Amino acid sequence: MEYKYARRMSEIKASEIRELLKLTEKPEVISFAGGLPAPELFPIEEIRAVNNYVLDRCGEQALQYTTTEGWQPLRKWIAERMNTQLGTSFCDENIMITHGSQQALDLSGKVFLDEGDVVLCESPTYLAAISAFKAYGCRFVEIDTDDEGMIPASLEKALKEYPAAKLIYIIPNFQNPTGKTWSLERRKQAAELSAKYRVAVIEDNPYGELRYEGDFLPSVKSFDRSGSVICTGTFSKIFCPGYRIGWIAGDAEVIRKYVLVKQGADLQCNTIAQIVISAYLEQYDIDAHIDKIREVYRRRRDTAIEAITRYFPSDTLFTRPEGGLFLWVELNEAINTTELLERCIAENVAFVPGYSFFPNKCRLNTLRINFSNTPEEKIEEGLARIGHVLKQAGFQ
Amino acid sequence: MEYKYARRMSEIKASEIRELLKLTEKPEVISFAGGLPAPELFPIEEIRAVNNYVLDRCGEQALQYTTTEGWQPLRKWIAERMNTQLGTSFCDENIMITHGSQQALDLSGKVFLDEGDVVLCESPTYLAAISAFKAYGCRFVEIDTDDEGMIPASLEKALKEYPAAKLIYIIPNFQNPTGKTWSLERRKQAAELSAKYRVAVIEDNPYGELRYEGDFLPSVKSFDRSGSVICTGTFSKIFCPGYRIGWIAGDAEVIRKYVLVKQGADLQCNTIAQIVISAYLEQYDIDAHIDKIREVYRRRRDTAIEAITRYFPSDTLFTRPEGGLFLWVELNEAINTTELLERCIAENVAFVPGYSFFPNKCRLNTLRINFSNTPEEKIEEGLARIGHVLKQAGFQ
Numbered sequence: 001m002e003y004k005y006a007r008r009m010s011e012i013k014a015s016e017i018r019e020l021l022k023l024t025e026k027p028e029v030i031s032f033a034g035g036l037p038a039p040e041l042f043p044i045e046e047i048r049a050v051n052n053y054v055l056d057r058c059g060e061q062a063l064q065y066t067t068t069e070g071w072q073p074l075r076k077w078i079a080e081r082m083n084t085q086l087g088t089s090f091c092d093e094n095i096m097i098t099h100g101s102q103q104a105l106d107l108s109g110k111v112f113l114d115e116g117d118v119v120l121c122e123s124p125t126y127l128a129a130i131s132a133f134k135a136y137g138c139r140f141v142e143i144d145t146d147d148e149g150m151i152p153a154s155l156e157k158a159l160k161e162y163p164a165a166k167l168i169y170i171i172p173n174f175q176n177p178t179g180k181t182w183s184l185e186r187r188k189q190a191a192e193l194s195a196k197y198r199v200a201v202i203e204d205n206p207y208g209e210l211r212y213e214g215d216f217l218p219s220v221k222s223f224d225r226s227g228s229v230i231c232t233g234t235f236s237k238i239f240c241p242g243y244r245i246g247w248i249a250g251d252a253e254v255i256r257k258y259v260l261v262k263q264g265a266d267l268q269c270n271t272i273a274q275i276v277i278s279a280y281l282e283q284y285d286i287d288a289h290i291d292k293i294r295e296v297y298r299r300r301r302d303t304a305i306e307a308i309t310r311y312f313p314s315d316t317l318f319t320r321p322e323g324g325l326f327l328w329v330e331l332n333e334a335i336n337t338t339e340l341l342e343r344c345i346a347e348n349v350a351f352v353p354g355y356s357f358f359p360n361k362c363r364l365n366t367l368r369i370n371f372s373n374t375p376e377e378k379i380e381e382g383l384a385r386i387g388h389v390l391k392q393a394g395f396q
Numbered sequence: 397m398e399y400k401y402a403r404r405m406s407e408i409k410a411s412e413i414r415e416l417l418k419l420t421e422k423p424e425v426i427s428f429a430g431g432l433p434a435p436e437l438f439p440i441e442e443i444r445a446v447n448n449y450v451l452d453r454c455g456e457q458a459l460q461y462t463t464t465e466g467w468q469p470l471r472k473w474i475a476e477r478m479n480t481q482l483g484t485s486f487c488d489e490n491i492m493i494t495h496g497s498q499q500a501l502d503l504s505g506k507v508f509l510d511e512g513d514v515v516l517c518e519s520p521t522y523l524a525a526i527s528a529f530k531a532y533g534c535r536f537v538e539i540d541t542d543d544e545g546m547i548p549a550s551l552e553k554a555l556k557e558y559p560a561a562k563l564i565y566i567i568p569n570f571q572n573p574t575g576k577t578w579s580l581e582r583r584k585q586a587a588e589l590s591a592k593y594r595v596a597v598i599e600d601n602p603y604g605e606l607r608y609e610g611d612f613l614p615s616v617k618s619f620d621r622s623g624s625v626i627c628t629g630t631f632s633k634i635f636c637p638g639y640r641i642g643w644i645a646g647d648a649e650v651i652r653k654y655v656l657v658k659q660g661a662d663l664q665c666n667t668i669a670q671i672v673i674s675a676y677l678e679q680y681d682i683d684a685h686i687d688k689i690r691e692v693y694r695r696r697r698d699t700a701i702e703a704i705t706r707y708f709p710s711d712t713l714f715t716r717p718e719g720g721l722f723l724w725v726e727l728n729e730a731i732n733t734t735e736l737l738e739r740c741i742a743e744n745v746a747f748v749p750g751y752s753f754f755p756n757k758c759r760l761n762t763l764r765i766n767f768s769n770t771p772e773e774k775i776e777e778g779l780a781r782i783g784h785v786l787k788q789a790g791f792q
Contacts, residue, residue: 001594001622003650004562006510006532012656039456047459048451055444060435063443063636099495103662110531114402115511131660135506136402166400198397226397240459242667254399260408264527266499270666271638 011134017356020341024350030382031350035176035325036373041293042240043284050279054272062272068259070097070247071274077281078233078247085208087222088231093252096259097269101206101234101246103262105132108167108202108230108248110261113138118165120158122150124328124357124366126176126204129169140359141165149182152189159197168194168201172220173208174324177357177368181322184217191223200254201229206246207324209238209290212298214322227251235277237325238290243273294323297372301327303379304371311387313395325372328354330365332395337367340389349385407530413752416737420746426778427746431572431721432769437689438636439680446675450668458668464655466493466643467670473677474629474643481604483618484627489648492655493665497602497630497642499658501528504563504598504626504644506657509534514561516554518546520724520753520762522572522600525565536755537561545578548585555593564590564597568616569604570720573753573764577718580613587619596650597625602642603720605634605686608694610718623647631673633721634686639669690719693768697723699775700767707783709791721768724750726761728791733763736785745781 024031054062069075072092079090098104105128113119115137121129123142130140141162144154149172159165170190172182182190194201203220221229227250234246248258262268280286304327308318317330331337337353344350354366371379420427450458465471468488475486494500501524509515511533517525519538526536537558540550545568555561566586568578578586590597599616617625623646630642644654658664676682700723704714713726727733733749740746750762767775 001591001596001624001647003596003653004508004594005653006506006508006513006562008510009507009653009656012653012660014652014656034461036461039460042456042459044451044455044459047455048448051447051451052444055440055447059440059443060438063438063440063638064435065430065432065637099662102660106661110402111405112400112402114404117402128660128663135657135660166402195397198400200397200399228397241461242459244662244664244666251397256410257399257401257405257408260405260410261531264408264498264524264531265502265661266495266640267524268640270640270669273666273669 008135008137012131015356017353020345021350023345029345029348029350030374030378030385032369032371032374032382033350033352034373035370037237037241038296038372041296043289046280046284047276050276050283054275054279058275062275064271066268066271066274068263068268070095070269071271071278074274074278077278078249082231082233082249085216087218088249090249094255095247095249096255096262097274098246098248098262099266099269100236100241100244101204101232102128102132104232104246104248105129105202105204106135107258107261107265109133109136109138110265111257112166112200116164118162119167119169120155120165121169121359122171122175123361124177124354124363125169125359126171127356129204130359133169138166142359142361147180149180149186150190152186152193155190155193159193159199165199168199169204170201170220171204173205174210174321174326176207176324177326177352177354178328179319179321179324179326181217187217187220188223190220191229194228195224195226198228203229203231205231206234206237210294210297210325211323212294212301230254238286238293239277239280243270243277245269245273245277297325300371300374300376300379303376304369304383307380307383311384313390325370327369327371329367329369331367331390333365335395336364338364340367343389343393344386347385347389349382351386404531404533408527411752413749416741417746419741425744425746426770426774426781428765428767428770428778429746429748430769431766433633433637434692434768437692439685442676442680443672446672446679450671450675454671458671460667462664462667462670464659464664466491466665467667467674470670470674473674474645478627478629478645481612483614484645486645490651491643491645492651492658493670494642494644494658495662495665496632496637496640497600497628498524498528500628500642500644501525501598501600502531503654503657503661505529505532505534506661507653508562508596512560514558515563515565516551516558516561517565517755518567518571519757520573520750520759521565521755522567523752525600526755529565538755538757543576545576545582546586548582548589551586551589555589555595561595564595565600566597566616567600569601570606570717572603572720573722573748573750574724575715575717575720575722577613583613583616584619586616587625590624591620591622594624599625599627601627602630602633606690606693606721607719608690608697626650634682634689635673635676639666639673641665641669641673693721696767696770696772696775699772700765700779703776703779707780709786721766723765723767725763725765727763727786729761731791732760734760736763739785739789740782743781743785745778747782
């Protein structure tokens, strides 16, 4: 049958890149493409113990339906953690558990976006945020972004030019895909502009805990006096992604709206996953666990930086992120990284071409490297392979 | 701040009933309101063993990201189960795992519905399907429904009258809220009309396995030659709802569209939940487990029917469902069941007033009784309390 799809489906297409990257699932390929954490660091033994503890103590509750808002002790822990780490002042009422922080983005689209509305975003920005918001028929306006974050003058210009703007979407810590971190001053300015123009900010923070050097910075939310900033977070990068537990945090009024749309979307998150994570946080030292992750990822980042310096052409520009999972590479303007990817796949090495991260503009000579999911010796070898392909193509 | 919400938010409101029912969470209340399975039947010991088995064998994989489509062995099991039980001819490519079957409804809205589109549904129909679809700005047209399902002449009339109709939403087995089951003939006719007018059917089947008497009937999908019927299913009622694992099944082409929208919505379902359920199905006898559930629920249904016969006014009409979790009561037309609920809550007994299940029409004298979540002696006592309130109000 010829299905009568919704209009949005003409915008939601299978990504060519995703098809290309399916070729990289063979074990001989060194892939810098995904955004996967290192599975060898998952606390499997602890999770096993906590699972048994939860099933023994409250198995019936853990396997039954629960509230849409989510498991109260977990929401309380998240509020307190954010208050300590990010300078917010949340309590459990400000938190709703989501199915990964990806769902927090999808529900943000549902709560705020009508067809034709404008989302202001960094340039480049997170690929799957583009997909999430696009499903609501929005347009994207990319704000000029430098090493300290969105440039306030550009943001203000866009806010004036697009009064239909509904959301400002930002990732201030170790941004995906660039690895860049916003300065303190820019955080303050973003909060001020959001309040002045009454446009909500979605402050996405999946990587904030993974800082390898420098000081932790307060969130944009910590400078928010009007309630316009809404935050997301996730256990995917500090615990494990398989449980799909993230959250959305904001003023109680707006969180009540998220609860209403989540009821229609999927009723609630996995009950046992929420209780297991909550019990883990009670019984184990998550800070010690995060320290372990930081140490491994810091070494992997350093290895990636050294290898790019050594093997890539001398005119290569790249970021040196203070944390997170990614670094961003800008090659000679003559290079199209999608063509480069095809050649690299033939040499059993993969990355994501940068163009996927620009909703409108196109920077064909950029690419994203994930360093969290590959052991150091393979990082060295994989980047050397890319360097070799570049050299063969005549770039030194 | 005054948030600039999407237009749809003016339609998505907190339900008064939900607020009223919050008062019923006290242990002294006998509640027939929820749609909860009996937690004392959850296979907790088996889940404990399977969890440990999975974490020991493939812990890293179980806690890592996986594909949007879902765990292949689980999708294969579902396809084979549906083929045996429902007369379909699916393989793993026809199945995508969803976050409960509620997400299958939400994603159906996303794939098919533009603002102003029409959804044809039974009258009454599942409350949370109304919420899921309403988020996409659709209108509902209720099709006249009798004891055998939607009346084909009414369905065809609506299909002619509303060429913008995009979906026909039905629950042919032990419908929520009425407990009614469609006849074989009506199933065939629905498939034919769907093909003739090229309008997709969402055949929702959360309760189909829970039959207490009579023969299992083939699905509407089994009569579908054009690919217009899309099916949902769930482990919530035959295993446990806490894991939030359901599915959507249909032609490979349409399932690929669901995969695209799920990528933006939440990337994927809980990995370990999928692998644990899959391992359970391999290692244990789910049919024996479902038989145990059937036996308990059958007795509860019988107790509910006897109690309504004994304690409710003599002019009460009610359904005698052959399976599922609910029965439907129609009281004297002078009775408003929302007012009745308030009086009943004062007597520590609760139900859902019927009007919530009608997207447009209003039948104020109806109510839904859930019998799966309450032990027999409490079913008897709770229904006697409702009968007593009715008697006090002058209805014999």
